Amino acid sequence: MPSISAQLSASNVEDLGEPQQIEPIFPAGAEPTREAWERTERPALLARWREVVGEPAFGAFDREAEVVGEFDAPRAHGTIFLQPTGPEQRQQVVLLEPTSAPISPRPVAVVPYYHPELMMGFDLAEGAPIADRPNVQFGRHLAEQGYVVACMEAFPYNTVPEPEVNEGFAWWQAGAEELLADNPGWTGIGKLAWDTSRALDLALEQPDVDRERVVAIGHSLGGKMAFYASAFDERITAGIGSDFGIAWEFTNWEAPWYFGPQVQREGFALNGHHALALIAPRSFLVIAGYYDRPESRQYIREAQRVYRLYGREEAAGCFLHMTGHQPTEESITTAYAWLEEQFQS
Numbered sequence: 001m002p003s004i005s006a007q008l009s010a011s012n013v014e015d016l017g018e019p020q021q022i023e024p025i026f027p028a029g030a031e032p033t034r035e036a037w038e039r040t041e042r043p044a045l046l047a048r049w050r051e052v053v054g055e056p057a058f059g060a061f062d063r064e065a066e067v068v069g070e071f072d073a074p075r076a077h078g079t080i081f082l083q084p085t086g087p088e089q090r091q092q093v094v095l096l097e098p099t100s101a102p103i104s105p106r107p108v109a110v111v112p113y114y115h116p117e118l119m120m121g122f123d124l125a126e127g128a129p130i131a132d133r134p135n136v137q138f139g140r141h142l143a144e145q146g147y148v149v150a151c152m153e154a155f156p157y158n159t160v161p162e163p164e165v166n167e168g169f170a171w172w173q174a175g176a177e178e179l180l181a182d183n184p185g186w187t188g189i190g191k192l193a194w195d196t197s198r199a200l201d202l203a204l205e206q207p208d209v210d211r212e213r214v215v216a217i218g219h220s221l222g223g224k225m226a227f228y229a230s231a232f233d234e235r236i237t238a239g240i241g242s243d244f245g246i247a248w249e250f251t252n253w254e255a256p257w258y259f260g261p262q263v264q265r266e267g268f269a270l271n272g273h274h275a276l277a278l279i280a281p282r283s284f285l286v287i288a289g290y291y292d293r294p295e296s297r298q299y300i301r302e303a304q305r306v307y308r309l310y311g312r313e314e315a316a317g318c319f320l321h322m323t324g325h326q327p328t329e330e331s332i333t334t335a336y337a338w339l340e341e342q343f344q345s
Contacts, residue, residue, distance in 0.1 A: 045277060065093070066090075067081055094152075119140075120137065135329055152196065159179060242331075294322075
């Protein structure tokens with residue numbers, strides 16, 4: 001029977017949905033060697049992405065995180081940190097450490113989202129587990145599997161106060177406006193990926209962790225953050241993104257808190273498969289339900305041209321449940337089995 005990774009590889013399926021206009025990774029008929037990719041093609045692609053994503057205006061800053069609370073959840077101990085992400089900003093990161101899984105060294109996970117609570121399945125204000133949406137409680141799931149887990153919040157909630165009229169994306173709009181005013185050469189997605197990497201810093205500072213088994217995993221917004229953090233942070237050895245919309249046309253990537261209108265400009269050639277190419281040969285799985293769809297496999301398949309240079313084509317995959325935005329229990333169970341395979345390969 002084929003491995004789970006083989007079953008989920010986009011190269012092994014026929015249902016690719018409607019044809020997409022995809023800018024190829026390499027010119028037609030060209031298949032560079034791994035040496036040429038690493039020496040020339042990848043650095044050039046990374047430079048293009050760096051220009052698109054931008055960089056912060058600030059320089060060095062004190063990165064020491066402050067412990068502001070602790071709690072015990074089922075099968076995990078939690079420590080609440082306020083962690084600097086710049087000279088003036090701090091984000092809440094909740095570190096979950098397993099209390100019952102004897103794994104040494106311990107694998108590591110960073111789980112970005114709007115707020116940490118849902119991802120860790122624990123309400124800090126109530127001091128009690130969260131029963132709602134159990135399938136997206138990735139932080140809880142992985143802590144129960146023996147991972148050291150950093151669950152973190154997204155920047156608008158620690159950048160500006162909640163707007164008086166907080167409807168729709170008002171808080172995101174306000175946060176993006178302040179971010180871009182202070183850092184005109186940066187993007188919202190750059191900030192989101194940066195903050196994800198800072199939360200990973202905290203997790204990797206813990207004792208007895210396995211730097212060869214580091215996963216970034218997220219749902220929706222969290223999937224976007226996990227995907228682009230994986231593209232730019234090579235410490236992340238595997239990623240899982242649940243229904244985040246890998247291609248520009250699948251979701252609102254043009255919003256100012258992501259890439260802004262540049263992705264809609266005529267002639268803008270980069271797309272999600274070019275970011276996945278940067279992740280290669282490290283592992284990444286897309287869980288598709290609504291924003292991601294059969295067409296997502298076309299982008300993954302194009303990026304697999306890079307994975308093929310490493311003999312790692314099955315390290316990029318897609319689980320298609322197509323039941324809506326929320327992941328199913330089957331999709332999450334399969335994703336964790338896929339992750340275990342990837343870490344053993």
